[in-house]
Amino acid sequence: MRKYILVSFLMPILWVRGQQKHVKKQSPDRPNIIFFLVDDMGWEDCSVPFWDSITAQNKKFQTPNMVHFAATAEKFTNAYANSICTPSRVSLMSGMDAGRHKVTNWTMFKNKAVDAKDSQMQAPEWNVNGLSPVPGDPRSVYVTPLPQILKDNGYYTIQCGKAHFGAYQTPGANPLNLGFMKNIGGSAAGNPASYLAEDDFGYDPAHFNVRADIPNMQQYWHTPSFLTEDLTIEAQKAMDTARSLHKPFFLYMAQYAVHLPYNPDKRFVQKYLDKGFTIPEAAYCALIEGMDKSFGDLLTYLMKNDLEKNTIVIFMSDNGGFSHAPRQGKENSQNYPLRNGKGSLYEGGIREPMMVRWPGVTREGSSCDQYVIIQDFFPTILEMAGIRKPAVVQHIDGQSMVPYLSKPSFRDNSRTLTWNFPNGWSGGHLSQDCSWTCAVRQGDWKLIYFEKYGRLELYNLKEDIKEVHDLSMENRQKTKELARLLTKKLKQQHAQMTVLKSTGQWVPYPDQVKL
Numbered sequence: 001m002r003k004y005i006l007v008s009f010l011m012p013i014l015w016v017r018g019q020q021k022h023v024k025k026q027s028p029d030r031p032n033i034i035f036f037l038v039d040d041m042g043w044e045d046c047s048v049p050f051w052d053s054i055t056a057q058n059k060k061f062q063t064p065n066m067v068h069f070a071a072t073a074e075k076f077t078n079a080y081a082n083s084i085c086t087p088s089r090v091s092l093m094s095g096m097d098a099g100r101h102k103v104t105n106w107t108m109f110k111n112k113a114v115d116a117k118d119s120q121m122q123a124p125e126w127n128v129n130g131l132s133p134v135p136g137d138p139r140s141v142y143v144t145p146l147p148q149i150l151k152d153n154g155y156y157t158i159q160c161g162k163a164h165f166g167a168y169q170t171p172g173a174n175p176l177n178l179g180f181m182k183n184i185g186g187s188a189a190g191n192p193a194s195y196l197a198e199d200d201f202g203y204d205p206a207h208f209n210v211r212a213d214i215p216n217m218q219q220y221w222h223t224p225s226f227l228t229e230d231l232t233i234e235a236q237k238a239m240d241t242a243r244s245l246h247k248p249f250f251l252y253m254a255q256y257a258v259h260l261p262y263n264p265d266k267r268f269v270q271k272y273l274d275k276g277f278t279i280p281e282a283a284y285c286a287l288i289e290g291m292d293k294s295f296g297d298l299l300t301y302l303m304k305n306d307l308e309k310n311t312i313v314i315f316m317s318d319n320g321g322f323s324h325a326p327r328q329g330k331e332n333s334q335n336y337p338l339r340n341g342k343g344s345l346y347e348g349g350i351r352e353p354m355m356v357r358w359p360g361v362t363r364e365g366s367s368c369d370q371y372v373i374i375q376d377f378f379p380t381i382l383e384m385a386g387i388r389k390p391a392v393v394q395h396i397d398g399q400s401m402v403p404y405l406s407k408p409s410f411r412d413n414s415r416t417l418t419w420n421f422p423n424g425w426s427g428g429h430l431s432q433d434c435s436w437t438c439a440v441r442q443g444d445w446k447l448i449y450f451e452k453y454g455r456l457e458l459y460n461l462k463e464d465i466k467e468v469h470d471l472s473m474e475n476r477q478k479t480k481e482l483a484r485l486l487t488k489k490l491k492q493q494h495a496q497m498t499v500l501k502s503t504g505q506w507v508p509y510p511d512q513v514k515l
Contacts, residue, residue: 029248029310030153030154030155030248030385030386031248031310031311031312031358031359031384031385032239032242032248032249032250032251032307032310032311032312033150033155033248033249033250033251033311033312033314033381033384033385034251034253034298034302034311034312034313034314035250035251035252035253035254035314035316035377035381036253036255036295036298036313036314036315036316037089037092037161037162037252037253037254037255037316037317037318038255038257038258038291038315038316038317038318038353039085039162039191039254039255039256039257039258039259039317039318040085040258040259040260040317040318040319040320040321040322040342041258041288041291041317041321041352041353042057042317042320042321042322042323042334042335042338042341042348042353043317043320043321043335043338043347043348043351043352043353044057044058044335044336044337044338044353045057045061045258045288045321045353046058046061046063046066046288046292046353047061047062047063047064047066047067048063048066048067048070048075048353048355050075050077050353051077051337051465055336055337056336057334057335057336060285061285061288061289062285062288062289062292063288063289063291063292064292064296065292065293065295065296065299066292066295066315066355068296068299069295069299069313069315069355069357070355070365071364071365072357072364072365073313073315073355073356073357073362073364073365073366074355074356074357074358074362074363074366074367074368074405074408075354075355075366075367075368076354076355076356076367076368076369076370076372076404077367077368077369078351078369078370078371078372079316079351079352079353079354079371079372079373079374080350080351080352080371080372080373080374080417080441081316081317081318081319081350081352081373081374082098082318082319082350082374082419082421083319083320083342083343083344083345083349083350083419083421083425083434084104084105084106084319084342084343084421084423084425085106085162085164085190085259085318085319086103086105086106086107086130086164086165086190087101087103087104087105087106087421088318088319088374089131089163089164089165089254089318090103090130090131090141090165091373091374091375091398092146092374092375092377092378093131093143093145093146093147093165093178093378094131094141094143094145094146094375094378094394095146095375095378095379095392095394095396095397095398096141096143096375096394096395096396096397096398097375097397097418097420097493097495098419098420098421099418099419099420099438099489099490099493099495099496100395100397100493100494100495101127101131101141101143101394102126102127102141102495102496103126103127103130103131103141104123104126104127104420104421104422104423104496105123105126105128105421105423105425106164106190107128107129107130107164107166107167107188107190108167108168108188108190108210109167109168109169109210110129110167110168110169110170111128111129111138111139111167112128112167113126113128114128114426115423115424115425115426116424116425116426116435117424118424118435118436118452119501120452120500120501120502121424121435121436121451121452121498121499121500121501121507122498122499122500122501123422123423123424123498123499124422124496124497124498124499124506125139125496126139126422126423126496127139127140127141128167129166129167129170129172130165130166130167130170130172130173131143131145131165131166131172131178132166132170132171132172133145133148133171133172133177133178133179134171134177135393137170137171137172140166140170140171140172141394142393142394143392143393143394144390144391144392144393144394145178145179146179146377146378146381146382147159147175147178147179147180147250147252148178148179149179149382149387149390149392150179150250150381150382150385150387151179151180151181152179152390153385153387153390154247154248155247155248155249155250155385156181156182156241156242156245156247156248156249156250157179157180157181157182157249157250157252158180158181158182158184158235158238158239158242158249158250158251158252159175159178159180159182159183159184159186159252159254160182160184160185160186160231160234160235160238160251160252160253160254161184161185161186161231161253161254161255161256162185162186162189162190162191162254162255162256162259163175163183163186163187163188163189163254164186164188164189164190165178166188167188168187168188168210169188170188173187173188174187180252182238182241183215183216184215184216184217184231184234184235184238185214185215185216185217185227185231185234185256186215186254187210187213187214187215188210188213189210189211189212189213189214190211190259191211191256191259191260191261192211192212192214192227192256192259192261193209193211193212193261194212194227194261194263195226195227195228195256195257195261195263195265195287196226196227196263197220197221197222197223197224197225197226197227197230198222198223198224198225200212200218200221200222201214201217201220201221201227203221214227216234217230217231217234224266226263226265226266226267226290227256227257228255228256228257228265228287228290228291228293228294229290229293229294231253231255231256231294232253232293232294232297232298235251235253235298236297236298236301238251239251239301243305248385250381250385251298253294253298255291255294257287257288257290257291257294258284258287258288258291259322260322262280262283262284262287262326263283264279264282264283264286265283265286265287265289265290267286267290267293268285268286268289268290269282269283269285269286272285272286277328278326278328280326280327280328281326281327281328281329284327295315298313299313308359309359309360310359311359312356312357312358312359312384313356313357314354314355314356314357314377315353315354315355315356316352316353316354316355316374317352317353317354318352318374319342319343319349319350319352320335320338320340320341320342320343320344320347320348320349320350320351320352321334321335321341321342321348322334322341322342322427323335323340323341323342323348324341324427332348335347335348336466337465337466338351338465338466338467339466339467339468340433340434342427343425343427343434343435344433344434344437345419345421345433345437345438345439345448346433346448346467347461347465347467349434350419352374354372356401356405358384358405361402361405361406362405362406362408363408366408367408368404368408368409369411370404370408370410370411370412371415371417371441372401372404373398373417375396375397375398376398376399376400376401377398377401378396378398379396379398379399379400380398380400380401380402380405383400383402384402397493399415413442413443413444414442414443415442416440416441416442416485416489417440417441417442418438418439418440418441418486418489418490418493419437419438419439419440420438420490420493420495420496421435421436421437421438422436422438422451422496422497422498422499423435423436423498424436433450435452436450436451436452436498436507437449437450437451438451438486438490438495438497438510439486440482440485440486440489441461442482442485444460444461444462444463445458445459445460445461445478445482446458446459446461446467447459447472447479447482447483447486447510449483449486449510449513451497451498451507452498452507454507454508454513455513456472456479456483456510456513456515457470457472458470458471458472458475458478458479458482459471472515473515476515479515480511480515482510483510483511483513484510484511486510486511487509487510487511487512490509490510491509497509
């Protein structure tokens with residue numbers, strides 16, 4: 001009887017200890033992760049040079065916090081995204097190439113394409129509804145989202161700022177459906193109607209506007225504050241919540257800045273007006289500086305709360321800088337030395353500023369010239385978090401960047417990156433180099449296929465970052481080689497091609513173009 005009582009007494013203790021051991025095994029001390037994503041920021045729109053020399057653009061902008069961060073982090077000089085925002089964000093959250101997920105243009109309303117009209121070309125039936133965690137959603141790509149995996153593995157997941165993962169009134173429009181536990185300001189909107197809190201961020205009860213839907217930010221209405229600053233304050237509160245719960249956090253800090261509209265931020269704009277910039281350009285510069293302050297405030301938060309040593313910080317932009325009016329200067333000159341800008345598959349539309357600080361792994365002030373792309377962060381972040389072989393429903397195209405983080409000199413010239421944009425960019429600047437294109441990069445070589453004109457262009461980016469010397473006719477062998485490679489990748493991914501209105505059929509594949 002005594003033996004039975006002793007066993008009965010000990011069993012709950014042993015069970016609790018067993019559970020504690022189990023919990024400890026399942027929830028190791030994992031790093032916090034901050035992914036700071038800027039909207040429409042050009043490669044050189046900061047004080048940090050991502051080229052081999054300081055440019056006029058670097059001197060134009062003031063980003064002291066980025067400069068400070070660069071001294072503590074690893075800088076990537078050949079980092080890429082897609083040329084448009086939603087495709088990049090879906091690639092980040094899914095790990096997929098745009099050709100595979102088929103969200104190849106920005107999203108807005110359910111079942112409605114946003115492609116500009118063209119007399120000869122038509123976009124295919126792409127996934128206009130964006131990303132979805134629900135199988136069978138029409139015109140959506142079904143995926144297991146990155147934040148859902150992190151949440152399932154013990155992370156407190158925070159979405160702050162721009163979401164733009166799915167069209168209005170679809171599951172993907174709400175970040176809480178994608179594994180985020182906290183949503184601050186994220187919806188189907190691709191940009192705010194206004195950055196000014198005094199204007200209620202553009203909200204008007206008499207007129208519906210998707211862009212005025214900035215959830216959970218009404219407390220700032222009728223105040224003299226600015227959206228960039230307000231989101232930063234709320235992000236810090238969310239990190240406080242994670243700390244109170246004793247959970248590692250994943251903060252997806254996706255500022256709406258520096259996307260249009262260029263509302264002047266009164267804290268910074270005057271100095272740029274005094275330099276003689278136009279009002280829109282001065283406002284753009286102020287948006288950049290306000291974004292930099294936000295970034296610096298988060299870094300200060302980590303320092304003050306003794307979180308620096310256990311927090312990975314990633315900085316990136318989602319596509320190239322906007323390079324048309326109301327920006328100051330000649331069209332497509334704003335991203336020099338890169339050619340063109342947002343919407344284009346020239347370097348100005350897809351090459352991004354990117355830095356990573358992973359305490360104990362990355363080297364302070366280091367630089368890596370390996371070409372990487374935004375979908376690489378899907379497997380990279382999971383590896384950073386110690387999550388191995390998660391169950392996902394989609395095919396992962398991205399590759400872990402951890403080898404380049406631990407050894408920045410490592411290089412893989414055999415890797416292939418592809419872009420697919422069988423769409424008409426409706427940014428108000430439809431042209432031959434901002435629509436109906438696909439491209440491939442391998443090593444230093446890059447091939448762009450302009451589908452409307454049946455033209456291939458070949459560039460050696462190591463020797464010609466400005467993409468002014470088309471070598472397609474001079475080096476026909478390399479042109480044909482990359483055309484075959486691009487065609488192979490497109491077919492493997494079941495990627496869509498632009499439709500010719502005259503025939504109703506897809507345009508020829510790159511390897512079918514005659515030189």
